[in-house]
Amino acid sequence: MAGGSRKQVRFPDAQRDISAWEGTPDTPQTLSPAYRLAFDDPDFLCRPELRPVRLQLELLKPELTLAEMGIDSTVVLFGGARIPDPEHKEKARTETLKDLSRYYDEAREFARLCTRHCVEAQGRELMVVTGGGPGVMEAGSRGAAEAGGKSISLNIVLPHEQAPNRYATPELCFNFHYFAIRKMHFLMRAKAITVFPGGFGTLDELFETLTLVQTGRMEPLPILLFGREFWEKIVNWEALADAGTISDSDLDLFTFVDTAAEAWDVLRTWKKPERAA
Template sequence: MDTPVDLTARNFPSAEEEAQAVTPPALYGGPESSYRLAFTDTDFLLQPELRPVRMQLELLKPEMVQQAQGVRSTVVIFGSARIPPREVADARLADASAAGDAAAVRRAEMQVSMSRFYEEARRFASLVTERSRRMARPIYVCTGGGPGIMEAGNRGAHEIGGKSIGLNIVLPHEQQPNPYITPELCFQFHYFALRKMHFLMRSVALVCFPGGFGTLDELFEAMTLMQTGKCRRRPILMFGREFWTRLIDFDLLIETGMISPGDEKLFRFVETADEAWDVLAEDYGLDEADENPA
């Protein structure tokens, strides 16, 4: 008796099957040949006219992978790539002191002071991962995938056995992903705009530590989208009131009419990981959230 035909069998071979099966004739196997399937032809895909296709791929790949990994809700951690862990900052200060370089000592002392934010980011990521892991919809830490505060976020999740996401960007100077990102959730982007879109697509909160131009870009784009109603409002927590109020005069923006009274309520200042978690827990009722059955 013949084997029954599977009703769900494909009617056509998949693109993957055909890509693997095609062997170009010798005459058309050279690099100058156009015989290759279009979707396997890297030279074709990298042409300027194919930019819309490449942008669509950068939208779809992280979206599809995160769906497959069950990532539905994230807390995004922004912050400087230049803030080191405390032990690194202490070592730099010791080296500068030994060398007798007064300017280097001042810089190293500032790094020691700022390193507290690395430790708070690390602890906050651990809190988010640990306290949400048994919820019906766990919350995953998402960072820009680099060093500094980004590393601290991925590290905090990794150290307690949790998954975390890294959205790296190709830069003129080499940026390696930090070693604490879950490998299947470590992405690389060419387009800043697509990367920032993915920061917001699944986020239930944005947590912003001290940083420079990149951090400010990410923070203000998110606040602009919320202020203008282009995306739903969600908690924006800014670590370090002293840093942020020295950097940005929010009162001046209100006094001069550059923002409306009430726009300053788009964000809140926090100082510690526990304080930040308490804000999220209160806003979302996380302490009362349904957990998965044991």
């Protein structure tokens, strides 16, 4: 081919075959479910036996999109969906939640700081990624939007909290069926993990991250826990070390911070620890 710049297409693409199939005359044969193209047959794709294929699709769809957009690194914001915007904290069901509302503002400000850097890097570095829901997730999406940038949202189908928050970037808002694949996407491009007060989901995300780093299955990175008072009340970290169920050095895997400015300073100055000989 002249110039060699265009890829030769030998076979029709899938979309063309779907269009051709839609124009097929209705007959007993063509109306049968058996006749549908396998990749255009929702009933077939949702069969229990096709779970391995669905797992692969959930891994591939966001990965291909983020790669095509040139996003190299992210900063993850984990945190509770129930942490209220301070403007509406009086609606919170406990006094503790009202007090924790200050972390909504800290998440919002931290997302702004990260996004300013991301915008300067043409959207390639330190893009904020959240779970796409309310609470801390909304604060992260909101701060990114206020800084004039984009954010990634990794939503999941739940009986509640399904809809993405209104600040999520539409073209970077993904929906998942599998928690495991969703958690992989949180970590695949992560340059830092920030964890705000939260519940079971936040604890799950935190401890999976710590386990992967502790066991060497993931490279070390800054893991910043917002709110020392909250986290030391929820988890007796020292007791784990004293009992010998974790090493004393495992307590160095994470850093407590209380403000967005403090977290940003830690992120900017963090150096990867040297491996023991």
